[in-house]
Amino acid sequence: MKRLLLITLAAVLLVLLLAPTAASAQENWWDILPRPEWSHLTRVETTADQGWFEVYKIRPNVYAFYTPGNYLESICYLFVGTKRAMLFDTSMNIGDLRQLTDRLTDKPVFVVNSHSDFDHVGCNYEYSQVWAFDDAEGVARYNAAHGLTHEEAVETGLVDPWSMSPAKTLPAHFDYDTYCVPPYTITHWVKDGDLIDLGNMKLKVYSTPGHSPNYISLLDRKHGLLVGAGAWNPVILPCDDLKAYTASAAKLARLSKQADYVLPGHCVTMVSAKWMVKMDHAFRAINRGTAKHYVDDTYPDNPEWNARIFDFGYFQVSVPWSELGLP
Numbered sequence: 001m002k003r004l005l006l007i008t009l010a011a012v013l014l015v016l017l018l019a020p021t022a023a024s025a026q027e028n029w030w031d032i033l034p035r036p037e038w039s040h041l042t043r044v045e046t047t048a049d050q051g052w053f054e055v056y057k058i059r060p061n062v063y064a065f066y067t068p069g070n071y072l073e074s075i076c077y078l079f080v081g082t083k084r085a086m087l088f089d090t091s092m093n094i095g096d097l098r099q100l101t102d103r104l105t106d107k108p109v110f111v112v113n114s115h116s117d118f119d120h121v122g123c124n125y126e127y128s129q130v131w132a133f134d135d136a137e138g139v140a141r142y143n144a145a146h147g148l149t150h151e152e153a154v155e156t157g158l159v160d161p162w163s164m165s166p167a168k169t170l171p172a173h174f175d176y177d178t179y180c181v182p183p184y185t186i187t188h189w190v191k192d193g194d195l196i197d198l199g200n201m202k203l204k205v206y207s208t209p210g211h212s213p214n215y216i217s218l219l220d221r222k223h224g225l226l227v228g229a230g231a232w233n234p235v236i237l238p239c240d241d242l243k244a245y246t247a248s249a250a251k252l253a254r255l256s257k258q259a260d261y262v263l264p265g266h267c268v269t270m271v272s273a274k275w276m277v278k279m280d281h282a283f284r285a286i287n288r289g290t291a292k293h294y295v296d297d298t299y300p301d302n303p304e305w306n307a308r309i310f311d312f313g314y315f316q317v318s319v320p321w322s323e324l325g326l327p
Helices: 002-017 036-040 097-104 139-146 150-156 242-258 275-288
Strands: 042-044 054-059 062-066 075-080 085-088 109-112 130-133 188-190 195-197 202-207 216-220 225-227 236-238 261-263 293-296 307-311 316-320
Touching: 062 097, 075 097, 085 097, 130 139, 202 242, 216 242, 225 242, 242 275, 275 307, 275 316
Parallel strands: 085 109, 109 130, 130 188, 225 261, 236 316
Antiparallel strands: 042 054, 054 062, 062 075, 075 085, 195 202, 202 216, 216 225, 293 307, 307 316
C-alpha cells in the first residue's frame, strides 16, 4: 500500500519538477500571477480568508477559493444549497478552510473530493462528513487512513519556501517545520451516476479516472457547470493511466454539451466547456501517435518520473513512458 501513496505524490512532484518549463518566460513562477482570467470575476472580501484564500462568487451561492500563494494554485468550491452546502475539495492545509466556510454559510457543510491527492484533501480533517469515490486500487482508503507526514511533505517538495509566493502572507498558524496533512475519515462512498442533492442544486457524479484512479467530476445542469473536469487545467495534465484518461476525456467531451463552463481544480475557473472537446482531441492524437512532444525527460535514478510532455497550446499533457510502451 505504500506504493499507492508514492504514486499520488509523484503526480504532484512532477508538476513541481516542470515548473521552470511551465514558466520559462518568467524569472519566478509567481511573476505570471494573478492570472488574467480571475479579473473578470467578483471578488468577495472577508477576513476569514486569512490573507491566503482568494474568494470569488462565480454564481449565486457558488464560491471558488483560489490559492495563488502556492505554485500548484489549487482551487476548491463551495456550493450552498437550501438544505446543505457541499465543499468540493479542501486544498492543502495551509489555511484554515473551516473558518472560511463557516463565515460564508450557516448550512451544514460536507466535503466531496475530486480525488485524494494531498493538494486536494489537505483540510478534510476539519469536517465531519467527507465523501469520496472508492477506487479499486485503494488509493482513496490509503491516503485517508495515513494522511501525509511532515517528512513525506518535505521529501516531495509539496510545501517549501520555493513553492510559496512572497506576494502572499502565510496564515499565522502555518509552520514549515510541522506542516502535514492529518488522516481523515471518509463517511460516504459516492458511485458513478449518484445525484448529490443540496436542495435547490443537484450535481451528478461521473467517474473520470486517468489523472488518479478515484477522480470524479460533477455536472450541475441547472447552472451549466462541469466541476473537476477530469483534472483539466491550463498548464499541465499529469496522466497516470492513458487508457483511462482517454475514455474520461471522451466522456467529458460528451458532458460538455450540457454545460457552459468547467470549474478546474487548479489555476483558473469558469472556463469555456469547449475545452473538454479539445482535451478529447488531444488524447485521441496522443493515442494515434500524431501529437508532438516537446520534452522527453529522463531521470536515471527515478525512472517512474520519465515522461513525455505533449503540447496543445493552452495546455499540455504529461504521459509516463510506461504508458507509452517506452522503456
